[in-house]
Amino acid sequence: MREDAAVIMPPADSPATLSGREREATAPAAPGRRGRRRASARRRLVALAYLAPMLVTMAVFVYYPLVQGFSYAFQKVNLLDPPVAVGLENFRRVLADPAFWPAWQNVGLYTVLILFFANLLPLVISLAIHELRWGRSFFQLAACLPMMMPPVVTALLFDWIFDPGAGLLNSLLSTFGIGPQPFLQSPSQSLPSVAAIAIWGSWGLAALVYLAALQQIPPELYEATEIDGAGIVRRIRHVTLPQVRGQILILLLLGIISASQIFTQPYVLTGGGPADSTVSVVQLVYRYAFEYGDLGGASALSLMFLVVLACISAGYMAVTNRMARI
Amino acid sequence: MTAHETSARGVIGDAARRTGRGRLVLAALLVLLLVMAALSFFPFYWLLASSAKTPLEIVQSPPSWWPADFSLASYSQAWSSLDFALYFGNSVVISAGVLLLRLSICLLAAYSLSRLRPPLAGVLMFLITVIIMVPPITYFVPQYVNITDVPFLGISLVNTWWAIWLPGITAPVVILLFKQFFDQLPGELFEAAAIDGAGSLRTLFRVVMPLSRPVLAVTAIYTFIGVWQDFLWPLLTLPDDQLWPLEVAIFRLRGGSVPLNIQMAGMVIATIPMVAVFLIFQRQIVRGIVLSEGK
Structure with missing residues (x-):
């Protein structure tokens, strides 16, 4: 399960927020102008003191590495010698890597497959679960349990199931008369x-989001279309889909961001092989940094990845915003 | 039966459910769901069954559906002679440390941003939350370099718990959730606390924290799941085999001389806490998703 799962969408400021703050702003203050000023200086200091531990750790473990990553991309860095500026040399080297284009192509394929099977198909499953009058919690459990299995365990378990020799899947296929794969x-x-394997371990999140959304649809909407004589398909198209549209769009965006960063599964299962057929871009970053000791190359590649991902995300948001206006 | 719960209504109406065609559609959906459930549960069964087989039976082809010599010896072997007790303990120490540090420091920061009006609060909030949008791979490599040589201190955190605990503190998502929750608490509570002469720290402990139990529970559960399942970061920062958490140990012990059934037992040991957390806290996990949807 992704750690960022807890936040799909920040809720908009609710009216309660504003009134709460306003009330606080007009709260009785200490008497006397000088006393008030001293009190507010002290208040600010206390406020900063509470924030300090977070700001310091963010500075050391997020902001500083972020800036460093940008500068590494244009330097020769290998942890032994002091960094030397090399211009675009890192980018040239990474671009010339025979695994460079296959990695991007693979990531594109991974993303399309994961988006379809782990972000869109769960909508069908959730719709089906929502139709049931009993056993909903059982099927919700079935949908969610796979994402509780740690990804390394999932990868190694399926590595065994997919084993060409004594694996379960081939012996299952042979009962249907299909030869070993x-x-x-x-x-x-x-x-x-x-x-x-990645899809098996991750689709439950989307199912949970859709199930929660389906429960929010007011039954009157369905009843109204029923009276109009709309069939099941039309009811899904004109009532259900518009009501879960927001969830679909957000899950697809999060899906693009997380699926394109796929690492653990190819790293554990195949190491990127055979013949770079499963290598991902993040895995290539890992190779540069921790196998070749070429931190400059790794940073140049991460920078390219960031730019591409930012462009795709921005494009996606622009398109969906325009669609929303029509 | 939830038939009369208004929110429980699906696409197919009550009348249509009783027609022949409606029944057929429902039956087809049920078959689809049963296939889905089988696909979800079966790998769990296979993991358990494999761990109970003998080293010889597990590699036989074709595999047996049920262990012929059912035995749990693999678990005691994994636990004692293969040090899985140690790895389990390491996973617990890592998770507990991140949980404690992340929740307390995020709580302080969010409380300050929401209620104490620090200077530049808007800018600081933006700086913190904008990180949610940055893919971690962008700063992953220099972050690792930082751990080997912490800025200003010049020490290496490799092979110490701090290598995971300290970067684990930085969870902008948790700050965002806390702040949104604190923003919605009624202002009267804080006025009353101020009139009673409570300082900001006392207000936090006596007023804010008791009310924040739901959001604390949700973030604690998601943090625990995320840290327990983490693999790459501990793989890089804890090369010492005495410090491996479960995920790293399972990965490192694969291949080699460890029999497959014992490896499977180790994988079960790593999975049990996650399944237990889900079964116990299913409501909070679902609520976390609803909460994050802003509904």
Whole structure:
């Protein structure tokens, strides 16, 4: 499960917020102008003291590395010698890497597969669960349990299930008369296999979000369309989909951001192989930094990744905003 | 039966449920869901069944559906001779440290931003929350370099718990959730506390924290799940085998000489706390998702 799962969307400022703050602003203050000024200076100091631990850790472990990452991208950095400015040399080297384009292509494929199967298909499952009059909590549990399995465990378990020799999947297929498949060991089947494993471990989140949204749809909406004589398909199109539209759009955006950063599954399952058929961009960053000891190259690649991801996210938001206006 | 709960209504109306076609659609949906449930549960069964097989039976082809020699010896072997007790303890220490530090420091920061009106509060809030939008891979490599050589201190945190605890504090999402919650608390509470002469720290402990139990619970659960499942960061920062958390140990012990059934037992040991947390806190986890939807 993703750690950022707890926040899908920041709620807008509610009226309660504003009135609470206003009331506080007009709260009785200490008597006397000088006393008030001294009190407010003290208040500010206390307020900053409460914030200080967070600001210091953010500065050391987030902001500073962020700035450092940008400067590394244009320097030769290897932890032994002092960094030397090299201009665009890192970018040139990374671009010339034979695994560079395959990695981007793989990430595109991973993202499309994960978006479809782990972000859109769960809507169908959630709709089905929501139709039930009993057993909803059982099926909700079934949907969520896979994301509780730690990703490393999931990867290693499926590595065993997908094993071409004594694995479960091939023996299942043989009962249907299908010969043994190489799965993770063949360049053509490895990427779909890795994606399937990632999907199994992550689709429950979308199902939970959709289930929560479906429960918010006022029943009157369905009743009104029923009276109009709308069939099931039309009811889904004109009532359900518009009501969960916001969730779909947000889940797709979060899906793009998290799926494009896929790492653990290809790293544990295939190491990126065979023949770079499953390598992802983040994994390539890992290779540069921790296998080649080339921090400059790793940072140049992360910088490219950031720019591409930011462009795609911004484009996505622009398109969905325009669609919302029509 | 939740049939008469108004919010429980689905797309198919009551009348349609009783028609032949409605029944057929519902039956098809049920079949779909049963397939989904089987796909979800079966790998868990397979993990448990594999861990109860003998080293010979687990690698036989075709595999047996049920362990012929059902035995839990793999668990005691994993727990004692393969040090899974140690790894489990390490995972607990790592999670507890992050939980304690993250929640307390985020609580202080969010309380200050929401109620104490620090200078430049808007700018600071922006600086903190904008990080939510930055993919961690952008600063991952220099962050690791930082751990090997902390700025200003010049010490290495590699092979210490602090390598995970300190970066674990920085959770802008948690600050955002806390702040939103504190913003919605009624101002009268704080006025009353001020009239009683309570300082800001006492107000935090006596007024804010008791009211914040729901949001504290949700963030604690999500933090625990996230830290327990984390893999790459401890893999890099804790190379010493005495400090490995479960996920790292499972990864490192694969292949090698450890029999597969014992590896599977180790994987079960790593999964049990997660499943337990889900079963116990299912309501809070679902609430976390609703809360985050802003509804």
